[in-house]
Amino acid sequence: MNLRPDPTFHASPKLAMEAPVENYAFTVMLSPDGSQSDGIAVVDLKPGSDTYGQIVHQVIVPNKGDEFHHFGWNACSSSLSPLSGHAFLERRYLIVPGIRSSRIYVIDVKEPLKAKIHKTIEPEEVFAKTGYSRPHTIHCGPEGIYVSCLGGGGEDGTDGPPGIFIMDCETFDIIGQYEMDRGKQDKHYDFWWNLPQDYMVSSEWGLPPQFEGGVVPEDLLSNKYGHSIHFWDLRARKNIQTMDFGDNYQMALEIRPAHDPTKSYGFCGVVVDTTNLQGAIFTWWRDDDGKWQSKKTITIDPRPEKPENLPPLLQGFEAVPPLVTDIDLSLDDKYLYVACWGLGEMHQYDVSDPMNPVLAGKVELGGIARGTKHPNGKDFAYGPQMVEISRDGKRVYWTNSLYSTWDDQFYPDDEGGQMVMADVGENGGLTLNKDFYVEFPNGLRSHQIRLEGGDCSTDSFCYPSV
Amino acid sequence: MMGDMATVTALWWAVIFSGFYHGINPGMGWPLAVSAALMERRHMAMPKALAMLALGHFLAMIGILLPFSLMIFLVEWETQIRVGAGLLVIAMGIYLLINRRHPKILARVHPARLALWSFLAAMAHGAGLMLVPIFLGICAVGADETGHAAAQSLMGSNVTTAFIVAFVHTFSMTIAGGVVALIIYLWLGLKFLSKTWFNLDLVWALSLILVGGFGVASAYLGH
Numbered sequence: 001m002n003l004r005p006d007p008t009f010h011a012s013p014k015l016a017m018e019a020p021v022e023n024y025a026f027t028v029m030l031s032p033d034g035s036q037s038d039g040i041a042v043v044d045l046k047p048g049s050d051t052y053g054q055i056v057h058q059v060i061v062p063n064k065g066d067e068f069h070h071f072g073w074n075a076c077s078s079s080l081s082p083l084s085g086h087a088f089l090e091r092r093y094l095i096v097p098g099i100r101s102s103r104i105y106v107i108d109v110k111e112p113l114k115a116k117i118h119k120t121i122e123p124e125e126v127f128a129k130t131g132y133s134r135p136h137t138i139h140c141g142p143e144g145i146y147v148s149c150l151g152g153g154g155e156d157g158t159d160g161p162p163g164i165f166i167m168d169c170e171t172f173d174i175i176g177q178y179e180m181d182r183g184k185q186d187k188h189y190d191f192w193w194n195l196p197q198d199y200m201v202s203s204e205w206g207l208p209p210q211f212e213g214g215v216v217p218e219d220l221l222s223n224k225y226g227h228s229i230h231f232w233d234l235r236a237r238k239n240i241q242t243m244d245f246g247d248n249y250q251m252a253l254e255i256r257p258a259h260d261p262t263k264s265y266g267f268c269g270v271v272v273d274t275t276n277l278q279g280a281i282f283t284w285w286r287d288d289d290g291k292w293q294s295k296k297t298i299t300i301d302p303r304p305e306k307p308e309n310l311p312p313l314l315q316g317f318e319a320v321p322p323l324v325t326d327i328d329l330s331l332d333d334k335y336l337y338v339a340c341w342g343l344g345e346m347h348q349y350d351v352s353d354p355m356n357p358v359l360a361g362k363v364e365l366g367g368i369a370r371g372t373k374h375p376n377g378k379d380f381a382y383g384p385q386m387v388e389i390s391r392d393g394k395r396v397y398w399t400n401s402l403y404s405t406w407d408d409q410f411y412p413d414d415e416g417g418q419m420v421m422a423d424v425g426e427n428g429g430l431t432l433n434k435d436f437y438v439e440f441p442n443g444l445r446s447h448q449i450r451l452e453g454g455d456c457s458t459d460s461f462c463y464p465s466v
Numbered sequence: 467m468m469g470d471m472a473t474v475t476a477l478w479w480a481v482i483f484s485g486f487y488h489g490i491n492p493g494m495g496w497p498l499a500v501s502a503a504l505m506e507r508r509h510m511a512m513p514k515a516l517a518m519l520a521l522g523h524f525l526a527m528i529g530i531l532l533p534f535s536l537m538i539f540l541v542e543w544e545t546q547i548r549v550g551a552g553l554l555v556i557a558m559g560i561y562l563l564i565n566r567r568h569p570k571i572l573a574r575v576h577p578a579r580l581a582l583w584s585f586l587a588a589m590a591h592g593a594g595l596m597l598v599p600i601f602l603g604i605c606a607v608g609a610d611e612t613g614h615a616a617a618q619s620l621m622g623s624n625v626t627t628a629f630i631v632a633f634v635h636t637f638s639m640t641i642a643g644g645v646v647a648l649i650i651y652l653w654l655g656l657k658f659l660s661k662t663w664f665n666l667d668l669v670w671a672l673s674l675i676l677v678g679g680f681g682v683a684s685a686y687l688g689h
Contacts (some may be wrong), residue, residue, distance in 0.1 A: 003568065011656035080660060082495050082587075083566030085575055088665045142573040170567070187524050190537050196505055199648055234572050307518045412574045463497075 002088045005075050005320075007093070008322050008453040009077045013259040013331040016077065016454065016464035023339035024112045025397060026071075026094060028447040029058070029421055029440055032404035037410050037442055040096060042112050043419065043438055048089055051435045058114045060253045061105055061120075066098025067404060070448045072138025073458055074106070074145060074169055077371040078195055081462035084142045089169060093118060094450065095145060097135035100212070102126050102287040104135055104147075106172050112452060119172050129174040130165040133157045134208060141460065142235065144322050146178060148191050150205060150462075156213050157208035158216065162188040164202070183239030187226040193234050194461050196261045200232040201284070203252045203268060221274060223247040229255065229268055229284065231292045245282055247275045252282075256329040256336070256457070258354070262464045265354050267336055268294075269327040277302035277317060279324035279340060283354045297351060300340055309369035312405070313409050318462065325402050326386050328456055330393040332465070335360065335428065337387045338349050341402055342410065344383040346422065348430045350395075361430035363422055366400060368410060374420060375434045381414040388449040389456040394423045396430065401445035417446035470607050477607075478634070482601045486634040488523070488593055489642025489674075492663045495519040495584055496643035500651050501657065512647060515580055520640040522584025523593070527632035530594030531601050535624035544606065545685050551598045552681030558592040559674030566667055568661075594672055599681025601631045606684075 016341045025043040028421020042057040045379035073090035093108045102123035109115040127133060132149035132431040134157055139146045146166040151157025163185070164178040178186075187204035210216050218223060245252055249270045257266035265285035265373040273280055281298035291415065300322040323342030329335070329351070336357065338347040346368015349357040364372040366380035374380050379402060387398040399419045401407050407414070417440030421433045440446050450458065488494050502515035537547055568592045575583045588594060605624050650658055 001665065001667075005663050008658075009660060011659045015657055080495050081501070082493050082581060082665075083572065083575065085493070085572055085587075087493065088667075144573075162521040192544055196501060198577055235576055285556065360607070361548075416566070463501050463659070466504055466656070 003091055005080060005087050006089065006091045006258070009075075009080050010454075011077070011080050011461065011463040012465045013333075013461050016459060016461070017393060019391060019453065021392060022390055022451040022453060022455070024452040026109060026112075026115075026450045027399060027418070027438075028068040028071065029417065029444040030068045030447060031064070031443060032401075032406065032407065033343075034100075037064050038066045038068040038098065039444075040068075040094065040107060040115065041438075041440065041446075042109075042115055053438055055246050055438065055440075057115060059107055059117065060242055061117065063098075065101055066103055067098045067100035068404070068447065069095055069135050071096040071101050071450060072166060073140055073450070073454070074172075076140050076454055077459040077461050078141055078155070080126075080140075081134055081195060082310065086169060087214060089463060091338045091454065093172075095138045095147070095167070095172075097138070099134045099136055099148065099150060102133045102135060109452075121172065121173075121174065124242075126165075127153065131160055131176070132162055132165055134162070136188075137194060139460070141193065141195065142170060145172075146191070148188050148202070149332060150188055150211075151208045152338065161186045162207075163187070164191060178237055180237040181239055183230065184242040186297045187240055189252075191225065192255045192257050192266075192350065194257055194261050194264070195234070195460050198234045199263060200234040201255045201257065201266065201268075202230045202232065202253050204228055205251055205253060210404065210441055211447050213406065214409045215313070220272070223250060223274055225250040225391055226250065227270075229294075243284065243292055243294055245270065245294065245296075250274050251278060254294070254327045256327055258333045259329065259331050259456075259461060260333055260465050261461055263333065266302065267327060267354070268353070269324045269330065269338065271324055272321050273299075273368055277319055277321040279322035279338075281324065281327065281338060281357070282321070282389065285354070295355065297355060298338070300338070300343070300347070303343060305369045311368065311410055311422050314368070323383075328387045328389050329387050330389070332393060333457055335389075335393065335424070337389060338395055339384045339387050339398065341385050342374055343385040344368065346396070346398060346430065347385040347389065348424070348428060349430055358426035361425070363430050363432050365420065365432065374437055375432050376437050378437060378439075379416075380418055380420070380424075381416040382411045386448045388451060390451060391453070394424050396424060396447050399446035399449060404445070407445065416440065417444050419446055425441055439458070467681075474604060474607050477600050481631050481635050482638045484600070485594055486630050486642040487637075488589060489644075489667055490646055492573070493591075493666070494523070494593075494639070494643065494646040494661070495580070496625065497659055498580055499643070499647040500656070502625065507587025508522055512651060513644075516644050516647065518580035519584040520636050521544065522581035522586075526585045526588035526597065527594045527635055528595060528628060529589070529634055532600055532625065533628040534602060535605070535628040536621060548599070548602045548606070548685030549682050551602055551677045552685065555592070555595045555598055555678030555681060556675050557678075558595050558612035559671045559678060562592065562667070562671040569652045578652060587602065596674055596677050597631060597635060598651055599677050599684070602681065603684050604631065606639055651655040
């Protein structure tokens with residue numbers, strides 16, 4: 001407990017943008033076959049530092065086979081509402097779940113260069129207290145730490161629906177299931193919210209048998225992955241509306257609400273439209289009657305390709321699907337970054353008018369049957385994937401691995417973990433930074449990035465930007 | 467008589483100061499008034515939010531003070547009641563000293579239901595209890611002055627006192643919180659919201675113990 005609010009808590013998105021810039025990134029390192037332990041890499045981001053762009057510390061966990069994926073903070077700017085009563089928490093711990101093992105590590109990063117494991121929650125405890133498995137997205141909010149899980153109970157995670165559970169934000173004890181009325185929700189992926197407006201939005205990937213061994217082509221072509229998002233009364237813990245984008249919009253993944261809490265809209269990325277292999281972004285908003293609406297506002301076309309250049313999975317289609325696997329919104333709600341993991345492109349859309357996004361910048365890197373090299377001449381395995389934006393919106397970082405078994409299906413010949421950065425132009429535009437290229441240790445891949453002091457997909461704000 | 471007058475004056479100042487003390491503490495809600503005005507983009511949302519917070523706080527005060535005002539007509543038990551009340555306040559202080567956790571139920575309240583939140587927050591933190599020894603002190607002086615009046619009228623006047631104490635306290639709290647909220651909203655900006663926020667948990671718990679101790683001591687010493 002601090003005597004003053006943590007200096008990295010900001011009342012509004014605007015104040016967060018004006019705060020000092022990030023010094024370190026924390027990036028997931030995962031062993032795709034479980035032959036090594038997973039870990040968190042601490043990357044030096046201070047320009048001018050002798051170790052700029054290098055991994056300066058690693059927290060390697062004692063177990064193997066956890067498969068790290070997403071992670072988040074124990075506390076963020078959401079603590080600055082008197083309603084939460086958490087004003088004096090420290091932003092100090094990273095909550096890092098293993099989606100394959102269901103084990104959760106709490107890592108103390110108060111001193112980034114001496115980051116260490118603070119607590120480990122064993123899978124049995126997660127199963128027993130929540131009935132869920134395969135913990136994934138982390139957000140800190142009114143009732144503590146919220147953890148979305150991709151699996152329900154049982155060996156293969158299909159015994160009961162997956163959902164969210166709540167952890168105590170001080171002791172890290174698991175409290176129990178979040179949902180009181182889940183309505184039609186039977187799959188899970190991401191979730192986020194607007195705290196003053198008291199709504200939450202959650203999304204769907206698929207059940208564990210649909211992703212753990214790789215994408216199941218029959219399930220995808222028969223539209224059996226998730227294609228709905230759910231709107232919740234956050235504090236009443238009730239599903240108030242389920243919105244189906246349509247069967248063909250397979251895998252509605254990342255939920256990115258506008259950061260400014262006066263706004264009642266946001267975005268959701270859809271990996272693939274099975275009718276035409278397009279990637280899609282939907283804008284969702286609340287209308288004047290309080291009903292949630294959505295509209296497809298961005299489509300990204302597949303690229304035709306000769307079958308011999310494609311992995312077996314895609315040869316029948318003779319095309320490279322964009323595969324929109326991650327999106328991220330800058331703190332001023334101006335630019336939406338869209339990772340096209342299949343094409344090997346990072347798109348930047350100006351979403352000042354959320355109903356009419358305009359492509360403002362684009363970077364090509366990696367990609368199926370293209371493999372665009374980094375400006376420093378090195379290879380970039382797979383394609384642009386987990387993307388994170390600096391608080392001031394001037395730097396965009398990303399890594400390359402989607403998920404161990406899926407990497408191997410879409411990029412059977414690639415291997416390796418990389419993290420790169422692109423600079424954002426004064427009036428938009430995106431340019432890869434030649435000097436920033438992090439190569440991960442041999443045999444380890446990389447996934448989500450968290451920036452010291454918070455970033456564009458962690459903090460929720462309780463006061464508008466004025 | 468002069469001594470009594472001074473005591474009563476001091477006790478009323480204590481009511482007012484405790485109001486200021488509660489009011490400037492962001493944990494009691496003034497940031498929510500700033501947030502309301504900014505969220506609704508209307509200046510008028512701020513006084514409305516402050517009024518809701520005040521209503522909740524007032525109800526929490528009166529909810530605690532009324533039972534004590536009804537009890538005190540047992541004049542012969544006056545000392546015991548005042549000692550018991552003092553010990554209760556000390557116990558609450560010790561509890562908050564040991565258990566520094568925020569009650570989870572508060573996080574379930576809808577952000578627009580400010581009166582309910584304010585009521586629950588005041589109850590959970592023993593804000594009403596902090597007033598009890600002061601209130602009982604005022605009542606005791608009043609009882610002396612009216613001599614051994616009928617229990618009925620004594621009780622009546624105590625109930626009136628309870629309402630006045632709760633009102634004065636809540637009023638000063640709202641003024642204090644309102645002034646801070648207004649300064650932040652109009653001039654300083656949100657940046658100062660976190661700068662003016664101090665962790666008063668320890669001070670708060672110690673205040674309860676102090677006020678409770680005062681209650682016990684004054685019961686023995688006459689006032």
